[in-house]
Amino acid sequence: MKNQLTTEFQTRLWHAVKAIEQDSQAEVVVVLRSSSDSYASIPLVWGLFAAWLAHTYMIYAPDFFENWLVYYIPIFAFASSYAFAHLPWIKRICSKKKTLQKKVEIMARALFQKGGIQHTRSKIGVLIYCSFLEQTVTILPDRGLEMAIPAEEWQVLRHQFNQIFSEKNPMLALLSALQHTQTLFASYLPVQAGDINELPDVMEIDL
Template identity: 25%
Template sequence: MRLSEADHAAVSAAVAAAEALSDGEIVTIVAGRSDAYHDVALHWAVLAMLGMLALLAAFPRIAERGWALVDPWATRSPTGGLLAAALVLVAATFLLMRLLLAWMPLRLALTPGATEARRVRRRAVELFRAAAEHRTKARTGVLLYLSLAERRAEIVADQTIHARVTPEVWGEAMAVLLAATRDGRPGAGMAAAVERIGAVLAEHFPRTAGDANELPDRLVEL
């Protein structure tokens, strides 16, 4: 899902309007996803492989029938043949799962929510450190980050804001953003969230004389 030019313009306008009322600086970033989750795919493939081993242990005739495909005239399956058939079945299970989990929607569907939340948060913090942290004189930068594939968002604030505004205060901004994203309107959700972030900043850090625009207003799409 890509944001349109109109979405970019709406979010940039919302940032400019919010910053006009506060000394705070808002950075907005939208990413396709926050992680590739290769480890999740590997874990599921290994779990499927172990499941096949358990199945073979419970029903050894599966391996016998596998060896029968190699030597249909054998009256008795040799131990080595059974082990070889089991090895082939286990390897095939592993490779099949890896192939299936190359499809990102399935990989995301099988990723635990807690894992997604940690990866999105980690990526948001990384981007905040690169784009906003310590880049304003008063340490009043805020990052609004949306990860589309996971449909999760994060708000990360610089030290001055974090010292005076608790994370719970951003709840309304997060709620409107995620609701709009679920409805297929991430651009509108970002703009609405920026408006609410701006209201919080205006309350705690009203604009003072000489305030300058220290960070870009444009929406960054990764």
Template identity: 20%
Template sequence: MVTLVFSEADRDRVSAAIAAAEARSDGEILAIATEVSDSYHDVGLHYAVGVMFLAMAVIAAWPAYLHWWVERLSGGWTEPSERALFTIVLGVLLAKFLGTLFLMKWRPLRLALTPGATKERRVRRRAVALFKAAAQKRTIGRTGVLIYLSAGERRAEIIGDEAVTKVADGDCWAEAMAVLLAEVRAGRPGDGLVGAIERVGGVLASHFPKTATDSNEIPDKLIEL
């Protein structure tokens, strides 16, 4: 799992990059970075249930093996009763469930086993929620843009306000996203954010050039969650 480490110099560079981009445009850029966008505890629970059902399927498919295993444990002295067999099965299933759930408490493993589509949906959901809370409709011209980085999932989102989405679709941000994620994977998240901000600023400048009435409506700083 990627760990986010921003130095004071990185934070200063991000702030400077936002200020420089906004100096050329009426757009406003908000940069948010977080270690992970979701706990994914439900994913761990799903795996635990899946392992338990797999154990049930194995026992159902090969019941003779269960009898053999129980007889080995008892030394072959007694034939196990149905009550004893069902109790053992219950214990085995419970052990499988709890053991898997315990292993999935380790976040790097949980993240590694979480499907990519699930990560993508939850990163997007968190980014949209943060954008609505911090940037949407916070600018007079509806020209706010959020650059959101979620390091644990190695994913990012760029979300624009109403006026921005009318002139810039997802393809406009492709280069900014590529630069951001490449630098994050290389262990340089500060460089990645600066590069993404510069490219987003270029798009905003082409569609919303600076006017005399523009004011700074969103703080020019990196927000770390």
């Protein structure tokens, strides 16, 4: 993920968020994370299974293995499989879709609360949370913003954001989705005189 978050992209992201807030009353916060959970059990299961498989083979195989091989090969099998299973795509394919979605939703709601996005005066804050391992985007609007825009429009917007990981360049697709967000928010909640920026546009939130 860090390879994709170049200085140029971060600058374009900041400008995209700024453009939304200049054309509408919405307070937009974008958070990008490599994953919403460690999924620590997956590498552990892979490592234990590989160690068991190696040990079982050496016990029942017709070949003779010296004692040091019987000791070290299962350890090597565990270590290599444990390391391999840390790859994001391995964790993704070994998890149920509902589990991935639940992890992202829990993280998004925690970020929404910890970031204080609910503290805008008119309840018009919105969190756009992108989780790369799960390849999911969650949009959490505060109640004022959610009620200002029809449910059908929210459905279309969420669909567009979740399609960014189907594109060849998800970062460019994210910027494109933010441009659509700018038009949508400006249509239903145009900026008013005296509007101020109440929230940081891109947050680093520690949980």
